[in-house]
Amino acid sequence: MGRIVFDENLVDLAPVFKDRRDAGRKLGTFLKKLDLVPDLIFAIPAGGVPVALEACKTLRSKMDLIIVKKVLYPWTTEAGFGAVSSLDFEVADVGLPEEVVKRQIEAALERVREREKLFRKGRPYPDLTGLKVCAIDDGIAAGYTMxxxxxxxxxxxxxxxxxxxxxSSASGAEAVAQVADLVVILNLRTYYPFAVADAYENWYDLSDEEVLELLGEAEAEGCLIN
Known part of the structure; x- marks a missing residue:
C-alpha cells in the first residue's frame, strides 16, 4: 500500500484554488518541495489536463495523456460505479444485471477510444520500463478513475x-493508495458529502475543444512528448 502525503494546512478547507491552473501550479510547487520530480506526467482528461500542464511547467517535466472514463449508471451522465481505460477496468458490485454492466463498460470504452483518437492522435502508449511516472487529475472522489x-x-x-x-476525499485517497506507490494530495477532505468542484472557486466542465487548445499550448511550451 502506497503512502499518502497531503498538505496539513489545507485539510477540510474549501474552496482552496482559483481554478485548475492555479491548482496545478500549487501541486507542482508541492511536489518540488517534496523533491518529487517524475520522469513523466500523465494527465487524465479532461479536468486533469490544465492541472498537469501547470505542474509540468513548474517541475520542468514532460507530459502525456492517459485516457480513462467513468463507467456510468445507465440513468445518469454523472455518477459512476467504475472506470475503464484501453488497458484496464474496474467496476463495483452495485447490484446491476450483468448485461447492463457489460453495456455500460462498452459505452465507456467506446468513449475512451474516441478520446484516444482525438487527444492522442492514435499514438500508442509509450514503454515506461524503469520510469517513475505521475498520474494527475483535478480531483479524486471515489477513486475509480485514478x-x-x-x-x-x-x-x-x-x-x-x-x-x-x-x-481528494479521504476515502478516495485511501482507495488509490491500495494500487499506487505514492498518493500526493494538497486539499484532503474527511467530511461527507464530497465534491471535487467544491475545492475550486471557478469550476466548469472542459470541452474537447478546450482540451485540444491546452494540448497545443503544452506542445508550444515543450511540455508534451511526441
Whole structure:
C-alpha cells in the first residue's frame, strides 16, 4: 500500500484554488518541495489536463495523456460505479444485471477510444520500463478513475506510479493508495458529502475543444512528448 502525503494546512478547507491552473501550479510547487520530480506526467482528461500542464511547467517535466472514463449508471451522465481505460477496468458490485454492466463498460470504452483518437492522435502508449511516472487529475472522489489510471501505467512497465491531485476525499485517497506507490494530495477532505468542484472557486466542465487548445499550448511550451 502506497503512502499518502497531503498538505496539513489545507485539510477540510474549501474552496482552496482559483481554478485548475492555479491548482496545478500549487501541486507542482508541492511536489518540488517534496523533491518529487517524475520522469513523466500523465494527465487524465479532461479536468486533469490544465492541472498537469501547470505542474509540468513548474517541475520542468514532460507530459502525456492517459485516457480513462467513468463507467456510468445507465440513468445518469454523472455518477459512476467504475472506470475503464484501453488497458484496464474496474467496476463495483452495485447490484446491476450483468448485461447492463457489460453495456455500460462498452459505452465507456467506446468513449475512451474516441478520446484516444482525438487527444492522442492514435499514438500508442509509450514503454515506461524503469520510469517513475505521475498520474494527475483535478480531483479524486471515489477513486475509480485514478485507480484504473495507475494500474494502466503499471501495465506499461512503470517502476513507480504516483497518483497526484489537488483535492481528494479521504476515502478516495485511501482507495488509490491500495494500487499506487505514492498518493500526493494538497486539499484532503474527511467530511461527507464530497465534491471535487467544491475545492475550486471557478469550476466548469472542459470541452474537447478546450482540451485540444491546452494540448497545443503544452506542445508550444515543450511540455508534451511526441
Amino acid at each position: 485507480r484504473v489510471a495507475v494500474r494502466s501505467l503499471k501495465k506499461l512497465g512503470a517502476e513507480e506510479v504516483w497518483a497526484c491531485a489537488p483535492t
